[in-house]
Amino acid sequence: MKRKIFILSAIAALCTLVAGCTDEVKSNQLDSLQLSNTYVSIAPAGGSNTVTVTATGPWQFVDDHSINTIPDWLTVEPTSGNAGTTTVTFTGTGSEAYRLAKLKIKIGDQEQYINVAQGTDAASAVKIAEALTGPDGRKLELTGAVTGWYSNAEKYGNFYITDDTGTILIYGLADKDGKFQNNPLESWGIEMGDVVTIVGPRGNYKGDPQMVDVTLVKLVKSLIQIVGTVEGNIPKEGGEKEIRMVCKGGGPTVTIPEADQAWLSVSDIRMIPGVPDPQFPTVAVPDTAVVTMKAVANAAGARTSTVAFGSTSGENSSSVSVEIVQEGAIAEITVADFNAAEVSQAQYRITGVVMELYASDKQGESFYIQDWSGKTLAYRATGFKASGAKVGDIVTVVGQRGEFKGNAQLVSGTFEEIKYAVTEISVTDFLSKPDSKNVYYKVTGTITSLMGSNGKPNDYGNLYISDGTSTLYVFGTYPGYGATGDNRKHFIANTGIEVGDELTMIGYKDTYTDKNGVSTIELCGGIYFSHKKKN
Numbered sequence: 437m438k439r440k441i442f443i444l445s446a447i448a449a450l451c452t453l454v455a456g457c458t459d460e461v462k463s464n465q466l467d468s469l470q471l472s473n474t475y476v477s478i479a480p481a482g483g484s485n486t487v488t489v490t491a492t493g494p495w496q497f498v499d500d501h502s503i504n505t506i507p508d509w510l511t512v513e514p515t516s517g518n519a520g521t522t523t524v525t526f527t528g529t530g531s532e533a534y535r536l537a538k539l540k541i542k543i544g545d546q547e548q549y550i551n552v553a554q555g556t557d558a559a560s561a562v563k564i565a566e567a568l569t570g571p572d573g574r575k576l577e578l579t580g581a582v583t584g585w586y587s588n589a590e591k592y593g594n595f596y597i598t599d600d601t602g603t604i605l606i607y608g609l610a611d612k613d614g615k616f617q618n619n620p621l622e623s624w625g626i627e628m629g630d631v632v633t634i635v636g637p638r639g640n641y642k643g644d645p646q647m648v649d650v651t652l653v654k655l656v657k658s659l660i661q662i663v664g665t666v667e668g669n670i671p672k673e674g675g676e677k678e679i680r681m682v683c684k685g686g687g688p689t690v691t692i693p694e695a696d697q698a699w700l701s702v703s704d705i706r707m708i709p710g711v712p713d714p715q716f717p718t719v720a721v722p723d724t725a726v727v728t729m730k731a732v733a734n735a736a737g738a739r740t741s742t743v744a745f746g747s748t749s750g751e752n753s754s755s756v757s758v759e760i761v762q763e764g765a766i767a768e769i770t771v772a773d774f775n776a777a778e779v780s781q782a783q784y785r786i787t788g789v790v791m792e793l794y795a796s797d798k799q800g801e802s803f804y805i806q807d808w809s810g811k812t813l814a815y816r817a818t819g820f821k822a823s824g825a826k827v828g829d830i831v832t833v834v835g836q837r838g839e840f841k842g843n844a845q846l847v848s849g850t851f852e853e854i855k856y857a858v859t860e861i862s863v864t865d866f867l868s869k870p871d872s873k874n875v876y877y878k879v880t881g882t883i884t885s886l887m888g889s890n891g892k893p894n895d896y897g898n899l900y901i902s903d904g905t906s907t908l909y910v911f912g913t914y915p916g917y918g919a920t921g922d923n924r925k926h927f928i929a930n931t932g933i934e935v936g937d938e939l940t941m942i943g944y945k946d947t948y949t950d951k952n953g954v955s956t957i958e959l960c961g962g963i964y965f966s967h968k969k970k971n
Contacts, residue, residue, distance in 0.1 A: 468492040469543045471550065478554040482530035487550060489522045495543040504540040510552060512539070528554050533573030533637070559635045565601035567638055568645045578604070578647065579633040581658070582626060583757050593620035597632060605646040606634060616649060629658030629756035642796075643841070659685040659754035660747035663724060670762040674733040676703060679758055682722045685749030690727060696741035700760060703730040731762045737782020738764040738836075766834060770918065772809030775844040777837045786812075786846070787832040787855060788917045789942065789963065790825060805833060805846075808916030808923050815840075817849035828878045828942060828965070830856040830917055858942055863903035867957055869945050879959060880940040881908060882970075886928065889948075889956055896921070897928045897962065901939055910941055911948070911958040919963075927964070936970035 472488035489495065496516035499505040506512050511527040534555040541548045561577040562570075570576070580597030586605055589595055593609025593616075610616050611623035626632065636650030663680040670677050681688060690702050708724040727745065739762050746755040766783040774784050786805060794802035794813060800821040805814050814820070817833045825831050835849025860878040861869075869877070881901030888898035889909055897913025914924045915931075933939065942963040949955045 466543070466546050466548055468546055469495060469541065469548050471541075471548060474548070474550050476526050476550060476552040478526065478528040478552065480530065480532060480555045482528055484525050484527040486526070487524050489517060489524055489541070491517065491519055491522070491543055493519050493543060495541055498540050498542045500540065504538055504549075506539060507535070507537050509535065509554075510537050526552050528552070531555065531573065532571050534558075534575055535573060563601040564597070564599045564604050567604055567647065568602050570638055572637075572639050574638050575635065576638055576647065577633065577635045577653065579631065579654075580604075581755070582628055582630050582632060585628075590621055591619055592617055593626075595621075595626075597634070605644070606650055607639070607641070607646045608649040609634070610649070610651045614651070620652075624652055624655060625657075626655065627658065627661050629660055629662075629754050631656040631658070631754070658747075658756060659683065659749055659752060660688060660745055660756050662745075662756055662758065666758055669738075670729075670731045670760065672734045672738075672763045672765060674731055674762075676728050676730045677760060679727045679729065679745070681725050681727070681745055681756070683725050683747040684722050685747040685752070685754070687745075687747040688725045688727060689746040689748075691744040691746070691755075693741055693743075696739075699732050699734065699739070699762070700741050700743070701730050702727060704728040729760055731760070734762050734764045736764050737767060737780065737784070738762065740781045770809040771805065771807045771812050774837060774846070775810055775812055779837055779839050781836055783834060784837060784846070785832060785834045785852070787830065789858075789965065790827050790829050790831055791965075792827060801851075803827075805831065806916055808914060808919035813843070813845040814849055814851075815845045815847050817846065817851040819851035823851055823854060825851070825854050825857075828858040828860060829854050830858065830876065830942070830963075862905075863901060863908045864906040866908060866945060866959065867906055871946050873944050873946065873961075876942055876944050876961075877959075878940060878942050878965060879908065880938060883933065883935050883937050883939050886935060895925050895929070897924050897964075899928070899939075901941070909956055909958050910939075910943070910962050911946075911960050913939075913941065913962050913964055915964055917963050931964075931967070933967055934970070938968040938970070940965040940967065 468491060470490040476485045476487060478485060497512060509529050513525050531554060534557045537552045539550045559575045559577040564578055564580055567576050567578055580599040582595055583598040583603060584596035586594035595606050596603050597606060608616055609620040611618045611620040632652060633654035634650040635653055636647050639646055639648035661682050663682055666679055692700055706726050710723050741760045742757050743760055744755050744757050746753060764783055766785050768785045771786055771788060774786055788805040788807035791804045791806045791811060797816060799816060801816040803814055803820060804811055814833045831854050832852040833846060833849050834852050835846040838845050838847030856876040858876045858878050863879055863881045866877055866879050881903050883899055884902045884907060885900040886893060888894045899910050900907055901910060912924055913928055915927045941959060942965050943959040943961045946958050946960045947955050948958055
């Protein structure tokens with residue numbers, strides 16, 4: 437969290453030395469450019485203010501590689517002028533957040549600056565609920581207990597704080613020297629359960645609110661702290677897990693959510709007395725509490741409970757939360773059934789075609805997967821990028837049913853395998869490949885006929901495609917991976933596919949020889965990938 441920072445603007449005086457130092461102070465104004473004011477203030481509700489520019493020649497506001505650029509919230513008119521006197525108007529839109537724009541004016545090789553500020557650079561002390569719904573950029577002071585760590589917590593100081601109104605992510609904390617990305621948790625000695633007061637701007641990431649690059653104002657150490665690591669899950673067959681904690685007050689108290697009490701309970705609490713250091717016998721050493729949590733057998737998917745442990749001393753009380761995870765069975769289901777499932781910790785395995793990569797994920801671990809029943813987003817499936825899987829491959833992924841803005845997605849996932857690596861080739865090249873039911877290809881061609889090899893129309897997607905040089909017989913068009921023969925019935929007609937459309941299929945090569953000895957090369961197990969309507 438941040439201590440309050442007051443930014444002072446100072447103008448340095450130039451002392452001219454000749455034989456000694458005189459008391460004369462030179463003006464900071466340029467001979468060729470005079471400004472009526474170098475600081476412009478705009479009200480939080482929005483509005484305009486002016487500065488008079490007097491110049492001996494052409495001048496303009498300049499953008500030094502986006503450093504002194506005019507921001508979107510500010511309009512400057514005009515942004516350039518000639519010799520003489522010009523009134524420049526600065527207009528800002530309304531904003532509850534404090535914001536500052538530093539603008540540069542240049543005339544010849546000389547430069548001058550104007551600072552345009554809106555609002556006041558003071559933090560508002562609010563509850564977390566107000567921070568969650570407020571505008572970005574607003575400077576806030578929040579107080580809450582540390583309830584969880586986030587990615588790269590040690591280096592950057594990324595963690596969650598909670599008060600009685602909600603929980604928010606702290607993304608970036610300055611250390612005691614005011615430096616960021618410098619192991620601030622160690623610098624301040626922040627531990628789980630500590631109560632902190634921070635100051636910083638409210639921001640967001642993809643719509644999720646967070647406090648960004650904050651400084652610490654106050655730290656109140658918790659009366660209870662977890663000792664050691666809390667790693668490993670309780671097996672699905674049931675079992676116990678020990679959690680050790682130091683209680684500086686009474687306790688510990690254990691609170692299990694009511695919804696989880698049917699499968700999770702406390703089987704034992706024992707105390708290990710603290711042993712004083714012989715060199716400092718009068719220094720009190722807190723006792724260590726060992727709480728044993730017990731879970732019954734789990735026949736469903738993985739489940740998680742957030743258990744609160746508390747300690748009280750007089751009017752002061754502290755609590756710390758620990759996630760208890762019990763493993764569960766992995767259900768193999770279709771994409772449609774996955775999308776219809778409830779958001780939970782249950783584990784699901786789905787197999788389908790990689791339809792496209794999720795471009796917004798810079799880590800390259802997210803992709804859309806589709807089987808015959810539907811499509812869903814596998815969001816950051818660990819191992820996907822390293823596997824080398826590509827669009828068109830048939831893959832398997834395991835994860836939980838999550839949701840983002842009402843859309844189902846697979847989260848906390850693991851990329852399990854490339855079931856079939858699919859090679860994209862032309863119709864002509866496909867015809868020259870050896871027969872194999874374990875080698876899959878992606879082939880694109882124009883539909884030349886919706887007749888079967890017997891020259892008759894059919895309901896199962898038997899058709900011919902051509903790349904302009906060669907023609908290939910597709911023995912059945914399935915609506916996606918995992919489809920059965922019944923699933924392909926009427927698929928072509930229901931999808932509106934016609935002769936002349938461009939069709940992309942995934943399948944393996946086989947050769948069928950009829951009773952008359954006539955052989956036909958076929959694309960079999962044909963999985964529909966996409967199609968484009970004819971012009």
